[in-house]
Amino acid sequence: MSSLVYRKIRKSDYSRVKELIIEAFKFKQYTSNSKVLDIFSETYLRRCLLAQNYSQVVEENGEVIGLLLGKINKKNKFLKNAPNLLSLFICWVRALLTDKKNKAFFLEYKKVSDAYANLIKECNDNFDGEVVLFIVGEKCRGKGIGRRLVNNYLYFCKSNNVRSLYLFTDSKCNYGFYDNNGFERMGQKQINVNTVNGPSDLGIYLYSYKVGEYLINKQLPNTRSNFVNQ
Numbered sequence: 001m002s003s004l005v006y007r008k009i010r011k012s013d014y015s016r017v018k019e020l021i022i023e024a025f026k027f028k029q030y031t032s033n034s035k036v037l038d039i040f041s042e043t044y045l046r047r048c049l050l051a052q053n054y055s056q057v058v059e060e061n062g063e064v065i066g067l068l069l070g071k072i073n074k075k076n077k078f079l080k081n082a083p084n085l086l087s088l089f090i091c092w093v094r095a096l097l098t099d100k101k102n103k104a105f106f107l108e109y110k111k112v113s114d115a116y117a118n119l120i121k122e123c124n125d126n127f128d129g130e131v132v133l134f135i136v137g138e139k140c141r142g143k144g145i146g147r148r149l150v151n152n153y154l155y156f157c158k159s160n161n162v163r164s165l166y167l168f169t170d171s172k173c174n175y176g177f178y179d180n181n182g183f184e185r186m187g188q189k190q191i192n193v194n195t196v197n198g199p200s201d202l203g204i205y206l207y208s209y210k211v212g213e214y215l216i217n218k219q220l221p222n223t224r225s226n227f228v229n230q
């Protein structure tokens, strides 16, 4: 593998990140309409950008191949968020203007976000960190890039006195990564979603991680010396 650059996200990365989102979360199972895919991936990305205050993308030969957006307990600045709010508003208008069949896709996703909201409400823990978005492109998986991204975020959490963090995932994602890397499943729900192939069961999971207890890579200090953070 040629050299990897780990750096903060830039605006010019957004279109590539949307591709990664569509691929990783298998949005094409829900619609084949390219306009709807574009609006939905843009909405998804902007919501993540609004939530995060930590970002790291991995670039190989000038192409973004993975990223982690995270949050720690710190207020996000309104002015910094204004462009994302505006883009989100434009997405909602575009979604409203799509036909009835395509609107159904957006309603399907509401089932997922409602399940997330219920899971966190039922879990009485107070978390001070969150993994907001975590993807490594299909062709680059299994090479330790995901673990490096998580370790770098955990290092950031630890330096900011974050004790515990959480994340949402589902049965169509690679939740095995969390099971194998010291995360604990705190809650789950089963929902049913309509895909292009008909109704399908989907498990919705809430995972947590105790930052103070242990880190997932014992060689953590070395991970920082190996990357360029721009």
Ligand SMILES: CC(C)(COP(=O)(O)OP(=O)(O)OC[C@H]1O[C@@H](n2cnc3c(N)ncnc32)[C@H](O)[C@@H]1OP(=O)(O)O)[C@@H](O)C(=O)NCCC(=O)NCCS
Pocket (backbone or CB within 6 Å): 024, 025, 134, 135, 136, 137, 140, 141, 142, 143, 144, 145, 146, 147, 148, 168, 169, 170, 172, 173, 174, 175, 176, 177, 180, 181
């Ligand atoms: C989750 C994801 C980011 C992991 O990235 P990755 O670069 O492939 O992961 P790594 O190569 O760093 O794996 C680190 C370790 O986790 C293990 N691991 C990864 N997936 C696993 C699985 N499904 N079951 C068990 N172990 C797993 C690896 O084997 C490796 O352990 P090892 O070093 O002991 O062999 C990637 O699979 C992905 O983007 N999936 C689609 C999107 C997604 O599911 N995101 C997260 C949930 S929202």
